[in-house]
Amino acid sequence: MASADLNSMARNLRSLHKPGRPVVLANVYDILTAEAVASLPSCHALATASYAVARAAGTEDDDMTLEQNLAAAKLIGKVAAKHEKPLTVDLQDAYGNRLEEAIKGVIEAGAVGINLEDCDKDSGKMHSIEEATSRVQGAIKAATDSGVPDFVVNARCDTLIHGGGMDEVIERGKKYLEAGATTVFVWGGSKRGVSRAEVERMVKEFDGQLNVSLKWTGGLTVAELAQIGVARISVGPAIQFFAMTEYAKKAEELLKQAE
Numbered sequence: 001m002a003s004a005d006l007n008s009m010a011r012n013l014r015s016l017h018k019p020g021r022p023v024v025l026a027n028v029y030d031i032l033t034a035e036a037v038a039s040l041p042s043c044h045a046l047a048t049a050s051y052a053v054a055r056a057a058g059t060e061d062d063d064m065t066l067e068q069n070l071a072a073a074k075l076i077g078k079v080a081a082k083h084e085k086p087l088t089v090d091l092q093d094a095y096g097n098r099l100e101e102a103i104k105g106v107i108e109a110g111a112v113g114i115n116l117e118d119c120d121k122d123s124g125k126m127h128s129i130e131e132a133t134s135r136v137q138g139a140i141k142a143a144t145d146s147g148v149p150d151f152v153v154n155a156r157c158d159t160l161i162h163g164g165g166m167d168e169v170i171e172r173g174k175k176y177l178e179a180g181a182t183t184v185f186v187w188g189g190s191k192r193g194v195s196r197a198e199v200e201r202m203v204k205e206f207d208g209q210l211n212v213s214l215k216w217t218g219g220l221t222v223a224e225l226a227q228i229g230v231a232r233i234s235v236g237p238a239i240q241f242f243a244m245t246e247y248a249k250k251a252e253e254l255l256k257q258a259e
Helices: 003-015 031-038 050-056 066-083 096-108 129-145 166-178 196-205 222-228 238-258
Strands: 023-025 087-090 113-117 152-157 183-186 210-213 232-234
Touching: 003 113, 003 152, 031 066, 031 238, 050 066, 050 238, 066 087, 066 096, 096 129, 113 129, 129 152, 129 166, 152 166, 166 183, 166 196, 183 196, 183 232, 196 210, 196 222, 222 232
Parallel strands: 023 232, 087 113, 113 152, 152 183, 183 210, 210 232
Antiparallel strands: none
16 A cells, blocks of 8 residues: 555544544454454454464464554555555564664555554563653654555553553653554553543543554443543454454354264
8 A cells, every 4th residue: 555545544443543533443463353343334444453463373472573563454454555544553662773673564464553562572661751652753764755644553651550640641641642553542450451530631631633442341341431521532453352252152162963
């Protein structure tokens, strides 16, 4: 796809991030799940989840290489192009000093946006606010150099899972938005999570430019999150877990007939 067409897709993806009318992303991880989701009339964009992509590739999230991530993105990108849906890729931390290469790689795969983490994947340590902000700017510059100036960066903040507090989250999030990020995704972890009060505070502080990961059971619903004013809702690897449970169930039903 030509750069002009990709940038048109990027503008489309960016426009979907409306506080109070959030884009909802059913995260995919391979060509089959991408086709299943992209074919739905209610799907407006495709998004990968690195944890799920890694599992499908036979590895773990922390061990997945850029090459493995891009291999999945290329296949999913073909589906996105076929259905004319914008694609955003979970690029983890953009692989250290390979950030520019990683951005160009996902654009070549057909993506017009990324998730970008502020924690170094290899060391497990948080980047300083200055370094993390610089990496957001670097991602956008690399995309601009590749002909996609409206590239969407969903800047993930891992402060909470590293024991930090909301004040630092707010400081980091504002810096990321000032650097050009479209939204901020604050990951609270599977155990801690993020409370309603915290979501409400972040929506206020970030002018609604917040991505929230939906908790399927016992959490805020899509309607409730929209009412609070978030701009983006995703689900990470949750649907993969559901799918594999159902797959095992059906396999067991079949294999038991032979006992």
